[in-house]
Amino acid sequence: xxxxxxxxxxxxxxxxxxxxxxxxxxxxxxxxxxxxxxxxxxxxxxxxxxxxxxxxxxxxxxxxxxxxxxxxxxxxxxxxxxxxxxxxxxxxxxxxxxxxxxxxxxxxxxxxxxxxxxxxxxxxxxxxxxxxxxxxxxxxxxxxxxxxxxxxxxxxxxxxxxxxxxxxxxxxxxxxxxxxxxxxxxxxxxxxxxxxxxxxxxxxxxxxxxxxxxxxxxxxxxxxxxxxxxxxxxxxxxxxxxxxxxxxxxxxxxxxxxxxxxxxxxxxxxxxxxxxxxxxxxxxxxxxxxxxxxxxxxxxxxxxxxxxxxxxxxxxxxxxxxxxxxxxxxxxxxxxxxxxxxxxxxxxxxxxxxxxxxxxxxxxxx
Amino acid sequence: xxxxxxxxxxxxxxxxxxxxxxxxxxxxxxxxxxxxxxxxxxxxxxxxxxxxxxxxxxxxxxxxxxxxxxxxxxxxxxxxxxxxxxxxxxxxxxxxxxxxxxxxxxxxxxxxxxxxxxxxxxxxxxxxxxxxxxxxxxxxxxxxxxxxxxxxxxxxxxxxxxxxxxxxxxxxxxxxxxxxxxxxxxxxxxxxxxxxxxxxxxxxxxxxxxxxxxxxxxxxxxxxxxxxxxxxxxxxxxxxxxxxxxxxxxxxxxxxxxxxxxxxxxxxxxxxxxxxxxxxxxxxxxxxxx
Numbered sequence: 249x250x251x252x253x254x255x256x257x258x259x260x261x262x263x264x265x266x267x268x269x270x271x272x273x274x275x276x277x278x279x280x281x282x283x284x285x286x287x288x289x290x291x292x293x294x295x296x297x298x299x300x301x302x303x304x305x306x307x308x309x310x311x312x313x314x315x316x317x318x319x320x321x322x323x324x325x326x327x328x329x330x331x332x333x334x335x336x337x338x339x340x341x342x343x344x345x346x347x348x349x350x351x352x353x354x355x356x357x358x359x360x361x362x363x364x365x366x367x368x369x370x371x372x373x374x375x376x377x378x379x380x381x382x383x384x385x386x387x388x389x390x391x392x393x394x395x396x397x398x399x400x401x402x403x404x405x406x407x408x409x410x411x412x413x414x415x416x417x418x419x420x421x422x423x424x425x426x427x428x429x430x431x432x433x434x435x436x437x438x439x440x441x442x443x444x445x446x447x448x449x450x451x452x453x454x455x456x457x458x459x460x461x462x463x464x465x466x467x468x469x470x471x472x473x474x475x476x477x478x479x480x481x482x483x484x485x486x487x488x489x490x491x492x493x494x495x496x497x498x499x500x501x502x503x504x505x506x507x508x509x510x511x512x513x514x515x516x517x518x519x520x521x522x523x524x525x526x527x528x529x530x531x532x533x534x535x536x537x538x539x540x541x542x543x544x545x546x547x548x549x550x551x552x553x554x555x556x557x558x559x560x561x562x563x564x565x566x567x568x569x570x571x572x573x574x575x576x577x578x579x580x581x582x583x584x585x586x587x588x589x590x591x592x593x594x595x596x597x598x599x600x601x602x603x604x605x606x607x608x609x610x611x612x613x614x
Numbered sequence: 615x616x617x618x619x620x621x622x623x624x625x626x627x628x629x630x631x632x633x634x635x636x637x638x639x640x641x642x643x644x645x646x647x648x649x650x651x652x653x654x655x656x657x658x659x660x661x662x663x664x665x666x667x668x669x670x671x672x673x674x675x676x677x678x679x680x681x682x683x684x685x686x687x688x689x690x691x692x693x694x695x696x697x698x699x700x701x702x703x704x705x706x707x708x709x710x711x712x713x714x715x716x717x718x719x720x721x722x723x724x725x726x727x728x729x730x731x732x733x734x735x736x737x738x739x740x741x742x743x744x745x746x747x748x749x750x751x752x753x754x755x756x757x758x759x760x761x762x763x764x765x766x767x768x769x770x771x772x773x774x775x776x777x778x779x780x781x782x783x784x785x786x787x788x789x790x791x792x793x794x795x796x797x798x799x800x801x802x803x804x805x806x807x808x809x810x811x812x813x814x815x816x817x818x819x820x821x822x823x824x825x826x827x828x829x830x831x832x833x834x835x836x837x838x839x840x841x842x843x844x845x846x847x848x849x850x851x852x853x854x855x856x857x858x859x860x861x862x863x864x865x866x867x868x869x870x871x872x873x874x875x876x877x878x879x880x881x882x883x884x885x886x887x888x889x890x891x892x893x894x895x896x897x898x899x900x901x902x903x904x
Binding site: 286307567 | 656683709712860
């Protein structure tokens with residue numbers, strides 16, 4: 249199924265360093281561009297092609313789309329840097345330390361996963377102790393809450409790992425302020441202090457951190473496999489693939505990754521990350537470690553088979569040329585699962601009931 | 615389901631729609647446009663279709679999709695043809711950074727490209743439609759595509775969108791202009807699309823050298839007045855009217871500076887269409903004499 253998807257073939261070839269084998273004149277660039285754009289990976293593959301000096305070999309029409317995508321990525325990185333500088337100015341003045349997460353962290357730490365990475369929201373983490381002070385000082389500098397609904401306010405403040413999103417009044421940019429990486433009501437309970445203890449300080453920016461590379465991988469895995477939003481799933485798999493190849497593969501640090509997953513209680517997301525990056529993008533991960541992580545995650549064969557049938561559907565690009573049977577039901581099950589993982593049942597049932605009623609009456613959309 | 619393909623300048627479009635109103639719109643306004651060959655690269659795969667779901671019985675709506683991505687909320691079903699045009703504008707504005715894209719009408723006569731940047735109410739589209747009816751070549755009524763590599767403006771002709779009273783004004787001005795049906799009650803009021811003249815479509819692969827930038831201002835009961843505009847002012851105003859000035863970064867700055875350097879810039883206020891047309895024709899005629 250996945251083997252037939254051109255975008256996946258392309259990413260695998262890149263991973264094996266075999267892009268120069270492409271028939272640049274006759275390759276189906278149009279299909280590749282369509283699938284990649286839909287998966288939010290167009291800028292990334294454009295950067296891959298640029299790095300290998302292949303752009304000149306590509307016919308003009310598709311080449312223009314790649315150049316366009318590179319410009320978008322450059323503009324995105326530029327504004328992400330500016331945005332973080334503004335946040336830093338505001339929080340540093342109050343002596344509030346913070347950790348950059350996801351896209352903004354990749355850009356500032358200049359990881360391989362920053363290549364062609366597009367994102368619109370900036371995600372940061374402050375310690376729970378600083379949360380109120382951070383929110384108050386950000387509000388005085390122009391970041392305002394977008395959510396006024398009482399129920400949603402409570403939903404974020406009582407159950408979530410972040411406060412309701414803030415939006416900057418002038419720049420219209422969105423800022424998510426977290427105090428941990430996963431909702432406190434979840435079954436998994438990584439301790440934020442452990443993340444802080446390993447965080448890397450950024451040069452010349454005292455008080456500004458990124459997660460350690462290993463924690464970045466575990467966070468990316470947790471985010472993908474526990475949030476239930478798979479519309480950018482393949483992009484996230486590609487992030488994981490690039491992070492693993494940059495930080496773990498060269499020195500075979502698999503043992504370290506497993507140990508850290510145990511420390512943070514993130515064994516299951518790690519298993520999924522290792523299993524699906526290897527399966528989908530052929531990331532060079534020793535099978536023994538995948539088996540080990542499945543054991544640590546307490547998953548039996550039946551469970552992994554069932555999850556495979558869901559995830560492999562949801563992680564294909566959501567483009568008309570890659571439609572797989574059963575995607576609808578798989579997405580629905582994963583959506584329900586993400587809530588199941590996020591909240592205990594006595595919170596979950598009233599929450600989902602209310603959500604469906606709001607959608608049915610047209611008062612809100614998912 | 616019908617698949618409609620056409621080329622607007624350098625850009626190829628493939629539209630899927632099940633709606634007869636959209637099909638009729640395209641058959642009328644894109645009649646003279648060439649179709650890409652089966653093997654040609656298609657830049658934009660878009661679709662315009664009714665929204666499914668139980669609410670369609672109460673309030674039928676239409677959705678625009680750019681190859682599966684839906685950048686807008688659905689609109690009332692009557693607005694389907696306009697939704698296609700707006701959606702395609704969005705696709706071009708967000709995906710053609712080989713150009714600095716300026717929100718302006720661009721027309722050409724005797725090799726002189728005239729940019730008419732549009733603030734709402736300036737009369738840009740009306741003026742553009744009238745000039746085109748007089749034989750000026752239409753490159754675009756909405757987006758001037760200024761190449762970042764050669765500084766020329768590339769055509770992407772499309773039907774001209776006219777609003778409210780402008781529809782009647784242009785119908786009276788030219789008996790030859792061909793219009794689609796009026797689409798009532800859009801966010802921009804009533805709108806109708808005027809077909810691009812066949813000659814503009816035939817020459818749609820030929821770029822022009824920008825020669826003049828004229829900022830039109832419609833002011834009832836005023837005098838016609840053409841005032842040279844300081845280049846610094848023109849630069850700033852045009853930068854605010856460029857869709858992708860920020861995305862292009864320093865390249866956008868350089869390209870805009872080159873453009874402003876080589877053109878003449880004017881503010882132009884006019885009380886009615888005829889004096890506006892005379893004024894713009896005079897700018898070119900005067901330049902040709904010199």
